[in-house]
Amino acid sequence: MTLEDIQTILNAAVLARRADLGVSIDRAYCADLMSDVLAFSVTNSLLITGLTNAQVIRTAEIADIRAIVFVQSKRPDMETIALAEGRKIPLLATQLSMFDTCGKLYANGLRSQSVDPA
Amino acid sequence: MTGGADEGVYFITGKDFTNAGAASSSLKKLLEDRGVPADIVRRFSIAAFEAEMNAIIYAVAGMMRYSITRDMVKVTLQDMGPGIPDISLAMTEGYSTAPDYIREMGFGSGMGLPNIKKNVDHMTITSVVGEGTTLEFDIALSPSP
Ligand SMILES: Nc1ncnc2c1ncn2[C@@H]1O[C@H](COP(=O)(O)OP(=O)(O)OP(=O)(O)O)[C@@H](O)[C@H]1O
Ligand SMILES: [Mg+2]
Numbered sequence: 001m002t003l004e005d006i007q008t009i010l011n012a013a014v015l016a017r018r019a020d021l022g023v024s025i026d027r028a029y030c031a032d033l034m035s036d037v038l039a040f041s042v043t044n045s046l047l048i049t050g051l052t053n054a055q056v057i058r059t060a061e062i063a064d065i066r067a068i069v070f071v072q073s074k075r076p077d078m079e080t081i082a083l084a085e086g087r088k089i090p091l092l093a094t095q096l097s098m099f100d101t102c103g104k105l106y107a108n109g110l111r112s113q114s115v116d117p118a
Numbered sequence: 119m120t121g122g123a124d125e126g127v128y129f130i131t132g133k134d135f136t137n138a139g140a141a142s143s144s145l146k147k148l149l150e151d152r153g154v155p156a157d158i159v160r161r162f163s164i165a166a167f168e169a170e171m172n173a174i175i176y177a178v179a180g181m182m183r184y185s186i187t188r189d190m191v192k193v194t195l196q197d198m199g200p201g202i203p204d205i206s207l208a209m210t211e212g213y214s215t216a217p218d219y220i221r222e223m224g225f226g227s228g229m230g231l232p233n234i235k236k237n238v239d240h241m242t243i244t245s246v247v248g249e250g251t252t253l254e255f256d257i258a259l260s261p262s263p
Contacts, residue, residue: 035168035226035229035233039236053223053224055138055225058138058143061143062139062143062160062163064160
């Protein structure tokens with residue numbers, strides 16, 4: 001699915017002045033622990049998190065995360081948004097809880113690892 | 119892959135969370151610019167970032183030296199800090215002494231050092247309590263045959 005599909009499914013706001021919502025996303029990882037993201041996420045994933053500090057953006061950059069969804073109406077500050085813009089990592093913000101965010105995306109076909117059949 | 123040997127140093131300031139990760143992020147770019155395969159760049163960046171975060175979280179200051187040759191990237195992160203009393207305990211998954219405010223930032227799950235070890239080819243830690251810690255690691259830059 002595309003980032004735009006994800007935006008629609010989650011009824012999410014886009015926190016970027018220029019974001020390419022056409023990028024294709026086919027896997028996701030959900031965590032509030034950045035070391036878990038670094039240890040277990042796969043490259044080009046969507047990151048779903050409730051943390052909004054600058055370390056989340058740095059972690060995403062290091063782990064080759066393609067885009068980030070902030071759950072539960074949480075918003076990063078402007079500096080953090082600017083950092084993400086500089087790294088070309090689109091940010092979305094949804095009012096949904098983490099559980100509902102993951103549930104909706106899963107129901108629409110998004111998975112944690114590659115969609116390639118095993 | 120292009121380019122000869124390349125080396126340098128980044129200075130790291132303890133508790134400087136605004137710039138946390140900046141050194142690892144520029145090293146990542148250096149490797150990308152040299153045409154290093156993406157999976158190797160990712161392994162390297164994750165190790166460098168975990169090491170950098172540890173220095174920022176636990177130490178007063180640190181120096182991150184790197185050297186990149188055609189075949190290998192090597193990092194030595196020497197910090198001035200409390201040191202690690204029991205290195206094998208610190209290497210255990212889940213062991214962490216991080217305070218609550220670090221956990222609120224998403225760190226302190228005790229996964230950093232084990233994850234560095236998992237991603238690099240060689241890693242050594244030496245530490246003197248009350249003086250500081252030196253972490254060294256290297257990764258081969260050509261895909262293994
Ligand atoms: N540079 C350092 N100086 C002093 N102590 C350190 C240093 N690096 C690691 N440690 C000690 O080793 C423990 C384990 O480190 P590790 O990086 O594995 O986990 P963490 O930093 O606690 O959490 P995480 O890396 O998952 O965010 C730390 O909690 C700390 O007690
Ligand atoms: Mg750590």
